[in-house]
Amino acid sequence: MQETLSLSYRRIVLIGFRGSGKTTVAKELAWKLGWEYVSTDDLIEARIQTSISEFVEKKGWQSFRRQETAVIAELREKKNAVIDCGGGVVEYPQNMAYLERNALIVWVDAALSDIVMRLQNDSSRPLLNQPDLVQDIEYNYRRREPLYRGYGQIYVNTSEERLTVICRRITEKLLS
Ligand code: S3P
16 A cells, blocks of 8 residues: 555545544554554653643643644654544644644544543543533533644544544545
8 A cells, every 4th residue: 555655645645523533543554555653642741751631730731732742743744543532632733843844734623522421431532621420521622623723634523424424534534
């Protein structure tokens, strides 16, 4: 597959709200393409030597965002990879400037009800800035939606489409 890929895209970058299904799509795509799966959250955790939730609890979101940008800067030349980004990556234009190089940017979306359901039992993602989970999701989803829309070159929805269809649409776009 690698030899036949269009030269305009050397990697795939997945953006979208937490709980939208980016990781599932990214792993499947990486497997199908024979590309490396890269998670910015995993790289951040390796760098900070603790979990994101513990780090945020001790040092706050701003410190986390600095770590995130440092990790993304290191990925700016990364090729033949599917890059699974944290949901807040779109908030900083510098992150996107690094990520957009030679990349197909995919906006992975899902129904808000599914996002709420997926995040309900997940303590690994601390609340962003609102007092409860549903408010936090609704407020931040609405705030970020125009950013995801603006950066995404292709839109997929894990509540509406099957994983195989999503991956096929993305690889078709890659080859177009
Ligand atoms: C964040 C999403 C998380 C992680 C961190 C911040 C966000 O990644 O980067 O908790 O700002 O929405 P996922 O989108 O993979 O959950």
